[in-house]
Amino acid sequence: MLSPQERVSSAWVALARVEDPEIPAINITDLGLIRFVKIKPNGKLEVGLSPTYVGCPATEVILRSVVEALEEAQVGDFEVHTVLSPAWSSDWISAEGRRKLLAYGIVPPERLVSTLRDVLRGDRPAACPRCHSHDTETLSEFGSTPCKALHRCRACLEPFEYFKCI
Amino acid sequence: MNAKLPNVDAQALFHYVLRLGDLSLILGQRLGEWVGHAPALEEDLGVANIALDLIGQARLLLSYAGEIEGCGRDEDKLAYLREQGGYFNAILAEQPNGDFGQTIVRQVLIDAFQLELYERMTGSLDERLASIAAKSVKEVRYHLRYSSGWLVRLGDGTEESHARVQSALNTLWPYTVELFAEDDLDQLMADSGIAPRLSAVHAAWSARLEGILADSTLLRPADRPHLWHGKRGQHSEHLGYILAEMQYLQRAYPEACW
Numbered sequence: 001m002l003s004p005q006e007r008v009s010s011a012w013v014a015l016a017r018v019e020d021p022e023i024p025a026i027n028i029t030d031l032g033l034i035r036f037v038k039i040k041p042n043g044k045l046e047v048g049l050s051p052t053y054v055g056c057p058a059t060e061v062i063l064r065s066v067v068e069a070l071e072e073a074q075v076g077d078f079e080v081h082t083v084l085s086p087a088w089s090s091d092w093i094s095a096e097g098r099r100k101l102l103a104y105g106i107v108p109p110e111r112l113v114s115t116l117r118d119v120l121r122g123d124r125p126a127a128c129p130r131c132h133s134h135d136t137e138t139l140s141e142f143g144s145t146p147c148k149a150l151h152r153c154r155a156c157l158e159p160f161e162y163f164k165c166i
Numbered sequence: 167m168n169a170k171l172p173n174v175d176a177q178a179l180f181h182y183v184l185r186l187g188d189l190s191l192i193l194g195q196r197l198g199e200w201v202g203h204a205p206a207l208e209e210d211l212g213v214a215n216i217a218l219d220l221i222g223q224a225r226l227l228l229s230y231a232g233e234i235e236g237c238g239r240d241e242d243k244l245a246y247l248r249e250q251g252g253y254f255n256a257i258l259a260e261q262p263n264g265d266f267g268q269t270i271v272r273q274v275l276i277d278a279f280q281l282e283l284y285e286r287m288t289g290s291l292d293e294r295l296a297s298i299a300a301k302s303v304k305e306v307r308y309h310l311r312y313s314s315g316w317l318v319r320l321g322d323g324t325e326e327s328h329a330r331v332q333s334a335l336n337t338l339w340p341y342t343v344e345l346f347a348e349d350d351l352d353q354l355m356a357d358s359g360i361a362p363r364l365s366a367v368h369a370a371w372s373a374r375l376e377g378i379l380a381d382s383t384l385l386r387p388a389d390r391p392h393l394w395h396g397k398r399g400q401h402s403e404h405l406g407y408i409l410a411e412m413q414y415l416q417r418a419y420p421e422a423c424w
Contacts (some may be wrong), residue, residue: 051222051301053218053219053222053305054219054222054223054225054226054301054302054305055217055218055219055220055221055222055223055225056218056222057218083297084226084297084298084300084301085288085296085297085300085301086300087300087301087303087304088301089304139208140207140208140209140211140212141212141308141311141312141315142208142211142212142214142215142216142312143211144211146215146218146219150208150211164308166304166305166308
């Protein structure tokens with residue numbers, strides 16, 4: 001029988017193994033999707049999970065993977081709650097997560113979005129992830145998944161993805 | 167989950183939440199018609215992404231409505247098995263896509279409405295609605311960035327593009343009246359602290375539109391007092407066609423799922 005602290009820490013370890021199905025380079029704790037792991041007074045372990053975008057098809061896959069991971073880790077009785085407020089922000093992607101995204105060829109969000117006003121500001125990636133040129137242009141505010149926008153490097157002419165600041 | 171439900175008639179709240187959810191659902195379904203047909207691949211991605219966000223909002227809202235109603239209807243049953251008169255979206259959302267410019271005009275009008283509404287709804291006494299609003303408002307901001315960016319390009323573009331979006335604006339503007347027409351239900355929600363006053367939403371929307379239209383070199387059409395009643399289930403001829411397509415699968419193969 002695990003102690004409450006051990007249950008919480010094994011849950012975190014298990015959650016750190018759950019990949020984002022659309023960006024397998026990064027796990028969901030790096031993305032900042034896990035809001036909390038705690039033991040409720042009734043002894044149940046409770047996990048708070050935030051969706052990145054409400055319509056993101058990956059959300060359901062992630063929820064299922066979280067349940068499977070927690071079952072495998074044998075953390076005892078648990079429940080997973082969707083946390084909408086405060087709403088997920090790209091600010092919550094960890095430093096490690098940002099490194100992994102860049103290594104995967106997706107430019108991580110450059111800018112902190114501390115207020116809602118910031119979301120309305122246009123923003124640009126700092127540099128092309130391949131040749132590091134600063135001469136880039138926006139191709140589309142929306143990309144292959146809800147969390148990304150599409151840009152192109154004018155120097156090496158390669159398109160690349162940029163994680164939206166939201 | 168309903169422990170913090172405000173002290174208000176459940177039937178009224180159910181109806182109100184459907185107004186919000188149906189606006190997103192029907193607009194999302196409309197935008198989906200562009201998939202594979204948009205003027206460029208980037209715009210195809212853009213409208214499809216916005217549609218996806220809107221349907222995501224609709225799912226949260228319809229699920230909540232189903233819980234309030236307490237009759238066992240979930241988001242799918244509410245989306246796919248209601249009759250036309252049971253939809254409570256403002257009829258602006260169901261207006262045809264027209265050309266890309268008309269779609270953009272409709273989008274700017276509704277994005278700006280949802281933005282001002284949701285921003286204020288984050289303070290709702292209904293915690294569930296407050297959290298759905300907090301999540302949705304970020305996405306809606308991004309939508310407006312996209313749609314207003316296009317309106318400026320088209321309005322302040324060529325003579326042809328300017329004429330087309332001005333004409334779309336003239337066509338769609340009268341439908342905006344319904345968004346802000348406060349009826350008994352809107353008043354009850356505002357009095358109960360569940361929703362913001364529509365007059366406040368209207369003032370903010372109007373100011374925001376003023377700026378976007380000026381940047382787009384478009385003229386703001388005059389307000390006309392005609393009132394539509396989509397919010398009470400009386401729709402234009404267009405909704406039936408949307409539902410026929412949207413509901414086909416569930417009607418033909420009841421309980422189908424994947």
